[in-house]
Each structure stands twice: as C-alpha cells, then as structure tokens.
Amino acid sequence: MYLPPQLQENPNPQRPCLVVLPGWDFPRTSWVENTNLVSFANRYGYVLLLPEMDKTLYASNYYPETTLKWNSIPGGAFIKTTFIPAIQKRHQLLLTGQHNTLLGLSTGGRGVALIALENPGLFVAGASLSGDFSQENTPEDRLMTALYGPFAQFQSRWLGRDNPQARASEWTMPLYLSHGTADDIVPESQSRLFFEALKQQPSAVVEYHPVAGAGHDYPYWGSQLEAVFKFIDQPR
Structure with a gap:
C-alpha cells in the first residue's frame, strides 16, 4: 500500500483508493518503477x-x-474472498460507499473487468489498458487452454463467468478503455469489441481511446495516466 503524504496525517477512511493490477508475470512494483503513477497518486x-x-x-x-x-x-x-476482505478489515478501505477504483494493464486489464463484475457496486470507476476481454476470439491461446481446457470441448467455460464481453449485460461500473493499435501481444480488437458490447447497454458509461502506433509497453501505459486519473476522479 502507498499512502500519499497529505493522507498520512489524515485518519479519514473516506480517502479515495486505487487498486493497481500488473500484467502477466509483472511484479507488483512494475507500475511504480516504470511510470509516474506515484506522482499522480500524490x-x-x-x-x-x-x-x-x-x-x-x-x-x-x-x-x-x-x-x-x-x-x-x-x-x-x-481478490474477492481474501484480498478485499483483508483490506476492509485491516485498513477500512474498499468499503461499500467509498471512492474505490481499479487500474490494470494487459492481463491486469482483464482483471479490472472481472473484479468489477464479481464485486458489483463496490468500485465507482476503472481503467483498463491493453486488456483482453473475449478469449473465444483466440481459441488456440495456450494460457486459456491450460486454464479452461480446449475451446472445442469446453466452450461454456470460455464463454461463461470468466468472459467479460459475454457478461456485458451485467456491466455497471464507469470504464476507461485504451489500447495501442500496434500492440503485437494483445490485439487492439479486444478492447474495441468490448467497448462496442458495453455501449449496447443503455446506462453504460464507457470511453474507448485507441492510440495509433502504440505498442504493449510502459511508455504507452504511462502516457495514459493523466487521462485515467481525470476519468476515475470524477464524482460518481
């Protein structure tokens, strides 16, 4: 946990909170080490x-x-059964009614969507960068296959609870999406198709910002933080 200096002297538990999710096999410190995330938090x-x-x-x-x-x-x-309850008990953060938000990149961007869906009403806004949301579009993906079994045999798993796009009708959290058009790790279409699915929901508050020529890297992700904080910091 990082607490900005101005909050270290303020015991008010209503302070806004951001859960920051790393990408696949990235350490939790990678956001802090490779972007100016702390400056924005301050x-x-x-x-x-x-x-x-x-x-x-x-x-x-x-x-x-x-x-x-x-x-x-x-x-x-x-996250649902251990992390959130522990933070609530130890620090009186991530409680219902507080300004709880989410940020993730790549696989962590997928995590933003699934955490929001599995904990409805707990988070007031989120941002997902370079995420993947509809794994059926890559049925040969070795990681998804290793988790859910082959797509041809277990389509219901691939299209079920852990498929954010398939659950678009349940969506309630305001969401900022962005993806680089030159991403050679996660296709830009993953964010675009998710955005299009969410926009079909009458009350959805969602933005999508494709970035021409951007790849799957920290220079791009860091460049999004200004827009991300402006989005998540709006009164909800």
Whole structure:
C-alpha cells in the first residue's frame, strides 16, 4: 500500500483508493518503477493498493483439466474472498460507499473487468489498458487452454463467468478503455469489441481511446495516466 503524504496525517477512511493490477508475470512494483503513477497518486490524493498477482488470468474457478494454477485458489477468487476482505478489515478501505477504483494493464486489464463484475457496486470507476476481454476470439491461446481446457470441448467455460464481453449485460461500473493499435501481444480488437458490447447497454458509461502506433509497453501505459486519473476522479 502507498499512502500519499497529505493522507498520512489524515485518519479519514473516506480517502479515495486505487487498486493497481500488473500484467502477466509483472511484479507488483512494475507500475511504480516504470511510470509516474506515484506522482499522480500524490496529485490526486489516492491510496494505491498493489497486490502481487504473478501469473494469473483472474479466474473464478479451476477445473479437472486445469494445468495452469496461480495458487491454491484462482486469482479472481483470491481478490474477492481474501484480498478485499483483508483490506476492509485491516485498513477500512474498499468499503461499500467509498471512492474505490481499479487500474490494470494487459492481463491486469482483464482483471479490472472481472473484479468489477464479481464485486458489483463496490468500485465507482476503472481503467483498463491493453486488456483482453473475449478469449473465444483466440481459441488456440495456450494460457486459456491450460486454464479452461480446449475451446472445442469446453466452450461454456470460455464463454461463461470468466468472459467479460459475454457478461456485458451485467456491466455497471464507469470504464476507461485504451489500447495501442500496434500492440503485437494483445490485439487492439479486444478492447474495441468490448467497448462496442458495453455501449449496447443503455446506462453504460464507457470511453474507448485507441492510440495509433502504440505498442504493449510502459511508455504507452504511462502516457495514459493523466487521462485515467481525470476519468476515475470524477464524482460518481
């Protein structure tokens, strides 16, 4: 947890909070080490919560065919059943009614969507950069196959609880999406198609900002922080 200087002297538990999710196999410190995230947290007065997520797809369940296991419980289940309750109990943060927000990149961007869906009403806004949201569009993906089993055999898993785009009708959290058009790791279409699905929901508050020529890297992700904080800091 990072607490901005102006909040260290303020015991008010209503201070805004940002859960920051790293990409696949990135350490929790990678956001801080490679961008000016702390400067933005200081400027806007946000507590940063940076969980160590290692290699996870933020799944809700494991299956008999699962050969890729983040830990004893899946990453998404860990956030919901362990991380959030611990932060609530120890620090009186991430409580319902507080200004709780989410930020993630790449696999962490997927995590933003799944955490919001699994904890409806808890987060007031989020931002997802270079995320993947509809794994059925890449049915040969080796990580998804290792988690859910082959797509041809287990389509219901690929299209079910852990598929953010398939759950677009449940969406309620304001969301900022951005993706580089030159991303050679996660296709830009992942964010664009998710955005189009969310826009079909009558009350959806969602923005999509494709960035021409941007790749899958920290120079791009860091360049988005100004817009991200302006979006998540709006009164909700």
